Amino acid sequence: MNIWTKAGSKVGFTTAYVAIMTFLLFPIVWMVMMALKGYDDVIAYPPKFAFSPTTENFRSVLFGDGGSMSSGAGEFMGYLGNSLIVSLGAVALSLVVGVPAAYALIRNRIGKEDTVAFTFLSFRFAPELMVIIPLYGIFQSMGLYDSYLGLILSHQLITIPLIIWIVRTFLQDVPVEIEEAAQIDGCGPLRTLVRIVLPVIRPGVASAAILAFIFSWNNLLMGLVLSGGTTQPVTVGILQAIGFDQVRWGWMAAAAVVSALPGMLVALYMQKHLVKGLTMGVGK
């Protein structure tokens, strides 16, 4: 099936797989190791591959009891909470708004469904600052700056295109006949969607929600511009805690590990959904 087969070299393939996995895994492994190192081991040169692990950095990140090396007590937990509120809220709002919209777009054949769907998708491609910087001024005058509601609304820029786009491709596979049967029984579009269509496309909705959550969680710019002291998400928290010429690598590594944890857990349990969501909208 490809040019390598002829060579038939098992060694070649094994080398390639090891190379790919090393490239992908080494930075993650190194970060976890650094997070488990004491201060002396972190700054040691040559870099240490064997060391006695300590939970000092994680304690400092989570409870702020790391002495001089910590940023304020428990602050990081606050960042985590903020990220959780904003990302969950953003995904929930996108589902409530996006799923019925995707359904109405597909089933109601007036107008160009394609064009509307592409308009939503184009938000995904736009430089975020084009919307966020004006929002900064608008939110300040509306009292939405540094509020959860403001952040949840602005995160729609990320989550709504994903939800509509992915759900839409799953909807295209639902045969109209099963819906027509329901409609003859007197179901309106909304009841047909909730009772008949949603159960069928549940895996699609799940992948869309997971992906939207991850992209929302990973976002930096929205928080950087639109959150102040009280709603800072974890990405901004890390950025501010390290300063620019940081040397607190251990703390940073531990914070990084903790902030990447939700995504990692998702990967462990829901990889199939995740990959499916990512590759949706490609096939026909």
Next chain:
Amino acid sequence: MSPQQAVERTGQRAPAEPRKGFRRGPATRASTKRTYVLMLMPALLLVIGIMIPFLNGIWTSLTNKKSYINDPSFVGLENYIELFTDESFLRALGRTILYVVVVLAVQLPLAILAAILLARSSVGSWMARRVLVLPLLIPPIVAGLMWKTMLQPSAGVINYLLGLVGIPPQPWLTDISTSLGSVILIDTWAFLPFSTLIILAGLQSLPNEIKEASQVDGAGPWNVFRHISLPWIAPYVVLVAIFRVADSFKQFDLVWPVTRGGPIDSTRLLHVMGYEEVFRFSSTARGMAVIFVLWILVYTVSSYLLKVWRRTINAVG
């Protein structure tokens, strides 16, 4: 899920009898239409909610707004004329285009190659597929900082490891000649998995019969790849290109936390420049002009690629 499965599943779930008290008989056309419109309303409100700041941003770029000026006045295209005669902007523009081109040139072939390797069935490729998704789940800012520590010129682990095999230490992010390349390296780590996953899905969707048939016809592995697999995955490759082009044009997360656009201005991409103009130099209007130019670039290139994408889909289907 295939339509057949869908029918089977709903076959079990579909309500056999409409409940009493609900209206019987077909829903009227007019009320159905009204419900559809109602279902669309919230999303349309969101679109308006996005369009208002967007248009407001374009307007701002036509004024002399600074963060400390309360009533800015209209200046027409002045900001844009200034930008296109400003060498630092033109350099950032060229640098951004270079960034996008190199990212595509490096990542597309690598992603295709990786996908081909991972599409084989073996223990190695199975393990690599499990690992592949991980970088995708790490916030880009974390990926950036992670690599920054590893790439420290004097104390970093990468230079240490290179030293073990006799390669002299590199300055990586700290020198203007290698900094942009280093950011592209980090970009490749962070986004190659995404690209590979999509192309891999394309390869896996290629029906085996097609490949086998061409092999029976005597086509060698290269010819099968060139004439069967490659056209089949073309839409997937174009889709990857669309995402990578858009995301690289507006790259911010891998630059701001890592280099702040430096050293000097060697990694100052347009999105970073726009942010700096607004929040460091208080020139809101100028910053919006930079970002609107960036938006036009992204929009033009990605809508062209979307057209190519639809064409490749039609070609295959």
